[in-house]
Amino acid sequence: MTATAESLLHQALKLSEQDRSELVDQLAESIEPEADLSDEEKSTLDRRWDEIVSGKVKCRDAFEVIAEIEARLREKVGTAS
Numbered sequence: 001m002t003a004t005a006e007s008l009l010h011q012a013l014k015l016s017e018q019d020r021s022e023l024v025d026q027l028a029e030s031i032e033p034e035a036d037l038s039d040e041e042k043s044t045l046d047r048r049w050d051e052i053v054s055g056k057v058k059c060r061d062a063f064e065v066i067a068e069i070e071a072r073l074r075e076k077v078g079t080a081s
Helices: 003-012 018-032 039-054 062-080
Strands: none
Touching: none
């Protein structure tokens, strides 16, 4: 990381959580522009993110979920024989 980038990072870390979050969004957008989403899709994503951050919704490891689904399917196929 360049000295300029390190200086900017040091300054950015002093910002409020909200300002840092907005800065991250804008920096990410400058690297890879966001897909064109409708206002409804953006609202849904914002709502779901807020639910995750607040702890209202718990995330689960995708591999664990897939393993559970596969086990249920094997169970159903086994009982159908």
